[in-house]
Amino acid sequence: MAKALDFIDVPPNGDKKGLIVILHGWGSNAEDVASIVPFLQLPGYHFVFPNAPFPHPHSPIGRAWYDLSRDNMYQGLAQSRELLIDFLESLENTTGIPLKNSILSGFSQGGAMTLDVGLKLPFAGLISMSGYLHSDIHGVETPANNFLPPVLIMHGKQDEVVPLQAAQKARDALELQAVSLEYREFDGGHQISSQMLDVARTFVLSKLT
Numbered sequence: 001m002a003k004a005l006d007f008i009d010v011p012p013n014g015d016k017k018g019l020i021v022i023l024h025g026w027g028s029n030a031e032d033v034a035s036i037v038p039f040l041q042l043p044g045y046h047f048v049f050p051n052a053p054f055p056h057p058h059s060p061i062g063r064a065w066y067d068l069s070r071d072n073m074y075q076g077l078a079q080s081r082e083l084l085i086d087f088l089e090s091l092e093n094t095t096g097i098p099l100k101n102s103i104l105s106g107f108s109q110g111g112a113m114t115l116d117v118g119l120k121l122p123f124a125g126l127i128s129m130s131g132y133l134h135s136d137i138h139g140v141e142t143p144a145n146n147f148l149p150p151v152l153i154m155h156g157k158q159d160e161v162v163p164l165q166a167a168q169k170a171r172d173a174l175e176l177q178a179v180s181l182e183y184r185e186f187d188g189g190h191q192i193s194s195q196m197l198d199v200a201r202t203f204v205l206s207k208l209t
Contacts (some may be wrong), residue, residue, distance in 0.1 A: 005087045008034050010047040011095075017044040018124070018208030019087065019095055019102040024052065024111030025130075027062035033107065039197050046095055050111075053083055065109050073155065077116075077134065084117050099123050103204055104133060104149075106163060107192055115151070118177075119206040123149040127200055130155055131192055132166035133173060150180035152203045154196045161190035163175060 007031045020042070024033040037047055040177065056062030057069075065084075066076035071081050092098045102126045106114035111131020118126040126149050151174055155167035164185065171183045172191035186195050 001085060003125065005050040005053060005083055006030075007048055007050040007087070009094075010034065010037055011051070012044050012046055015033065015044065016046045016095070016097055018204070019046045019048065019091065019097040020204065021048045021050070021104050023050065023065075023084075023106030024063065025106075025108030026064050026068055027056045027059050028107075028110075029061055029063050031186070033110070034193060036197065038193070040201055040204075042201060045204070045208070046097060048091065048095070049076075049198070050084070050087055053080055063077050065113050068109070076135065078114065081117060084113060085120070088117065088121060101188040101208060103127060103207060105129070108190065119148055119152075122147060125150045125203060127152045127203060128154070128167075128170070129192055129200070130159055130162050130167075130194055131170070132162055133170045145171050148177065148179050150182075150207065152182045152184070152200065154184045154186065156178065156193070156198060157185050158188060159190045 022033050024030060025158055030051045034049045052063035052065040054064045056064045061163055065080045066074050071164050099122050104118040104123050105127035107129045108131060111128035112134055113127050114128050116134050120164055153167055155164055164197055174181050186193055
């Protein structure tokens with residue numbers, strides 16, 4: 001396994017308003033999810049797209065944050081968690097933007113990693129698209145400053161890969177932790193829809209102004 005995550009870096013022209021990190025899903029890669037940048041319509045923001053550390057078992061170009069097979073469910077999660085936290089904590093040095101001026105977001109397995117890692121770090125906000133919780137959020141260690149980032153959860157009502165109930169479970173668990181939460185359901189399946197991007201843009205602008 002690589003000792004550091006490789007990534008795609010998309011800096012803005014001119015002054016930087018903030019940093020947005022987007023984590024791809026299982027079997028996807030950084031290049032794939034980086035294609036949404038024009039559709040987010042957020043000029044002036046610095047985007048970073050890390051690749052997951054593991055190869056995907058069924059795609060020569062796909063990556064995985066951890067195994068999702070029944071026999072090895074979540075194998076690799078601990079390693080990915082450690083690598084991702086190290087990577088995120090290094091971004092202030094590489095981009096000049098602190099985590100307090102950064103948004104962490106992700107789709108599907110990347111959304112799960114966003115909720116897993118993001119709640120441990122002082123981000124301005126977290127966005128989970130078609131994601132889920134790895135486990136009950138009870139017992140999550142609150143950051144030293146006793147601050148949990150605000151969270152936006154979005155999910156398709158007809159999601160055939162990650163059931164809508166997974167998003168509802170994440171919503172309920174986060175509400176019990178008194179996290180500032182915005183929850184949205186949309187018609188559609190397992191995808192990043194234009195509606196999601198519109199809501200994500202509004203969320204980013206409300207947290208990074």
